[in-house]
Amino acid sequence: MTTEKIAPTTGPVSRFLSTAQPEALFLLSAVAQYVGAVIAVGLxxxxxxxxxxWFRVMGAAVALLAVSRRWWSGWTRQQLVGVALFGVATALMNIFFYLAIARIDLGKGVTIEFIGPIAVAAATTRTGRNALALLFAVVGVCVLGGVEIDDGNTAGLAFILLASALWAAYIVIGSKVAQGDRGVAGLGLGLAIGTVVTTPVGAPWSGPVWIAPSLLVLCLLVGVFSNAIGYGIDQFTMRRIPIRRFSLLLALLPVTAALMGWLFLDQPPSTIDVVGIALVLAGVAIQERDEIERVEAVVRTDPA
Structure with a gap:
């Protein structure tokens, strides 16, 4: 007996996403997301x-719908409402996140944004070991974030806190969308709706992109890496593990963002940042040990 939900496999990619360790999927998703973020900062x-x-959301929607089967049919009204809310929350989260990292370091921004997933993990924590794992992750995130407020980054902090609240919504609503088991169709349709809703925010300044093919390609490429690949992997992972475990494993994202900022944006982590990274990884390790022991206990007591 297993506690993880395995999606039906239809090809090598689906089989990999349905059977790979969640930690490996998170790292793959994180690298894809922050490759996109590095490209975005350069733009x-x-x-x-x-x-x-806005182009990030648009590019991802086009890519995901292009590979989805019959995404235009088979939805109930309740599912469409959920998909729409998910897409709008995700689009706004992306907008506030980019407004933030235009003002503060990528690693620090992602770390502060992690307050949202921490809140979700805290709300769903059930055991003492889970609470300890969450504590390590919280302390590590606080150490990594540094949360320095001054005249130069107050606006950046405000934007990242808004993105954080929307990240929590992304987890809660996205988990329900993923359970619909429509592959990435729900994500693609949701992002298409999010693109339309956020058009007044992104379109007014889009003129230079439409007349410069290189800019257009780069903007859409951000969407393919950060949303189509990154969030697409998330949809498979959300179908397999509890929302609590998903929220805590997201602690790997600030670590990955700090490394990507160091390697590609000349934003090296300090010694204290390394301590924060170690605490986050310790929290994830404690959580994973709890998950293993829980599954083993279920197997021992299951007569099947």
């Missing part, structure tokens, strides 16, 4: 951050 000198985010 901010030529394109407004909210416009890059």
């Amino acid at each position: 901010f000198d030529r394109v407004e951050p909210q416009t890059v985010a």
